[in-house]
Amino acid sequence: MQSLSGRDKAYSFVRDQVLTSPAATGTFLNEQELATRIGVSRTPVREALLMLQAEGLVEMVPKRGAHVPAMSGRQIGELMELRGVLERHAASASLKAGAPPVSQMRDALDRQEHLADTRTAEGAKEFIDLDGLFHQILVDAAGSELLSRTYAGLRARQLRVGLTALFAAADRQRNVCSEHEAIVAALEEGDEGLVHRAIDDHLEVTLQILLRA
Template identity: 80%
Template structure:
């Protein structure tokens, strides 16, 4: 299945299971409102344009990833993320992003241009209070960080990070609605990361990444 980030090959026709998987992972499970709900297989099948069988297969794949729980006679349940799971997510992100930054600096391929472009897109949505703008803001947030990850030049690293997408979008949206003016603060934190990368200061880059993730973590733990 094609993931966000990494090297993209020729367009490939997706199977019904893959279409259902990507739709549920990237559209349904990223919403904070999905937490605690049960997913209706028939409704999902109608939305995706497939039968219920590939939807069930997709839900089983998502269960294996810990994104849903299959409850007998009830269907697929979307569990809330615990404080421990959120902390582990931020810790893993930190490990991957610091490593990618070090590799990018070492090999002279820091993606400053595309990271600046992603930040500019975020800033365009920062003052819009709508739910649609918040979703777009967080989507560009994911791209900002994925560009840095991809600069490490490791397909496995890019795929691993991309696999965190659903969780990151969900917690990102939660954080936006849990702290005043979080959008502008995120943009400032992203600018600090860009500035450190441009300066070529590895320790400072790590510090700015750590600060960004720690601020988000504390907001989520208070939410």
């Protein structure tokens, strides 16, 4: 298996470990500190940050470095709208193929339910990681590599807003599990309209929590 280049290692680390944290919002990233943590020189870190700038995840500010901007209400709304389009399409495609990923999604949900009452930062991060897995399984079931890659590209934003929502609403973890159960149950029934409504309801609740946060 080909090893990752220094740039790719830095890119993956910053995107998946740094930018997923709500605490990163509004901060400037220290290139040398990142290089030390990742075990590479500053050059690949700089290259990775430029890639992340192209994706809109950081802003390069002259003489200051890479800034992690807050997501505006409009951007959060657009993220949820895009998620809805992709997830509804994937659900319809999987039902049409007669292969909705019920067992895989339920496995991810079962693991979430074991963490539903945890209140630690580590537990919340694991819960949101499983949240991402739950939805990615649904999208992957459409059988489209491009669709799956597009959805996976939203990961850093989704994890950041997901963690924000968990800490902004009481019992959000339990409620997420209930909303996920509604999606899985609708898939089991094979009811396309019901699945779409369950997806929309889940995303709308999350959106309203984030807009109030």
